[in-house]
Amino acid sequence: MRIRLLALALTAASAALPASAATTITFTELGLPNLTPVTNQYAAFGITAANFYQYSDPRDTFDGQGIALDGSSGTITFTGIVSAVSFDLLVVPDSPLSVSLLDSGSNLLETFDFPPSGPEATGSHAFTATGVKFFVVEGVDGRVGISTLRFTGGVIPEPASWALLIAGFGLVGTALRRQRLAAA
Numbered sequence: 001m002r003i004r005l006l007a008l009a010l011t012a013a014s015a016a017l018p019a020s021a022a023t024t025i026t027f028t029e030l031g032l033p034n035l036t037p038v039t040n041q042y043a044a045f046g047i048t049a050a051n052f053y054q055y056s057d058p059r060d061t062f063d064g065q066g067i068a069l070d071g072s073s074g075t076i077t078f079t080g081i082v083s084a085v086s087f088d089l090l091v092v093p094d095s096p097l098s099v100s101l102l103d104s105g106s107n108l109l110e111t112f113d114f115p116p117s118g119p120e121a122t123g124s125h126a127f128t129a130t131g132v133k134f135f136v137v138e139g140v141d142g143r144v145g146i147s148t149l150r151f152t153g154g155v156i157p158e159p160a161s162w163a164l165l166i167a168g169f170g171l172v173g174t175a176l177r178r179q180r181l182a183a184a
Contacts, residue, residue, distance in 0.1 A: 017034060020115070025052065025149045027066045038067050046079045047149070055145055059120045060090045066147035069139050076135040076146075085135060086126035088148040093119055095143035101127055103133040122147070 051074035109129035
């Protein structure tokens with residue numbers, strides 16, 4: 001009985017811990033109107049943004065929507081530390097693009113440069129860096145778009161997870177106390 005109670009308590013406690021699941025944001029989830037400034041609307045997905053707006057463009061062969069630069073530089077901030085960052089992009093004619101990953105101290109981890117092209121171009125790129133906090137895009141205002149963003153980690157436990165974790169630890173404590181009292 002004691003072993004079953006202890007196993008149940010440990011299972012409840014471990015179930016409350018967030019997994020480092022992969023997150024994919026297509027920027028279609030919220031149905032934002034075209035040209036809406038994007039700031040914290042995607043916070044529930046693990047990111048906030050500065051200097052981006054929602055776009056809808058048929059040249060985006062992925063899904064026709066995404067976020068575009070509003071200025072020459074934009075930053076996506078992850079709510080936690082992430083890894084395995086990848087993205088799909090749309091670049092309209094003759095627009096250079098540079099994407100950099102930075103850690104929480106704003107130290108450069110990895111960079112991807114997309115040279116100016118003739119016609120519009122779409123493509124994908126995957127980074128290998130870990131410990132990523134910031135995704136910085138530099139390019140030409142309105143001519144560079146991120147259609148899809150994927151990353152692993154950065155999960156912040158929700159209050160229900162904390163409650164389950166505390167309950168699990170309580171069950172572990174109860175099981176250990178009963179075991180100690182039975183031995184005495």
